[in-house]
Amino acid sequence: MLRITAGKLANALRGTVSGTSRVAAVRCLHGTEESAEEFDKRYEKYFSREGIDGWEIRKGMNDLLGMDLVPSPKIIEAGLRAARRVNDIALAIRWLEGCKDKCGDHQATLYPFLLEKISPTLKELGVPTIEELGYDKPELALKSVYDL
Template identity: 90%
Template structure:
């Protein structure tokens, strides 16, 4: 008796969950329009270039970008660096570079040098050192692995 009741309850729950998730997906696809890459870049450049932006808003924008499934374009990286420098937060600028570097994932050997090449004039202009100049590109106290020969 308990097994039959539990089976019916599980079937009803499954139907309710599947029905709700399809409705939610349909509603989400109806909201908003698709945004091109250029529009996306301009939106975040404009966000970081706003007059009177504070450190919290800069961190919020950077965190949102790093949470997305993309690597920020060099224009956005430059805008973020300029915003961090405007609020005189060099640590934020360095962390932004570090976040962008690790966002490259398995393409770090190709994407990060490209970003760094495009952003280097801005880094020099703002006086922000790169991770390599600071020695943050390799661990400070790491020991050699016993498996390396």
Template identity: 60%
Template sequence: MLRAAAGQLSQVIRGSFGVTRIAGVQSVRNSSHSTETDVEFDARYEAYFNRADIDAWEARKAMNDLLGMDLVPEPKIVSAGLKACRRLNDYALAIRWLEGVKDSCGPHVNTIWPWMVQEIRPTLTELGVETPEELGYDQPELALKSVFEM
């Protein structure tokens, strides 16, 4: 209760003196933006996945970071991620990576995903990895029919 009263009192005092924001804090926060180009970004993630000593946690972290961004990873990054999954002997992670990349295509999945599969097909065949559609993961296994379709 004392904390809430003190917070309200500090707002009243700031308002009466006209203090709204400290300019130094704002400039420090805005100065931390990166000026990395797209080519440097792609090279950084490709080099990260191509590391020989990458472990499962690092691979999952990088994949999760990439899928959390508002972008579709380049095919060379996807291929490097698949090769990292192969070095880790984690087939499930490779399939999950492909599902995440497909999901990141968003509403343009019908145009971007076929192109992506076409670009990474040599890597898929080299590693023996199938796409989620080839595994049947695009169709629900135990789904019930809709009452409107009967």
């Protein structure tokens, strides 16, 4: 009985919440809506915490990648530094891949801009880009029939 009622309630709530209000709800978790600068500072502070471990870094990154936004270069750099502090190069590369995927349809313009902004940090930390590793092209992919 409880399961049926909970299912109906979830369906009713799912129909009333639109896409824009979900994003607003995520941004309003702390009581008031925060500006973009405050949002950036909050996540920079989160990734810069002393004693942060790999699980907490992954949680912060997953939370950011689950939102309807592309992280700012400052947040990307803070995430890279946090991954480097716990000595997890794979996490740093996956973070770059996730940020690239979040660019969506604007990947041709937005991703090069992000790389330009974060390239000094990448060089400082010794983190290679996805393109340097060859991860941007599938290794065993067949040529497209349209390219023949």
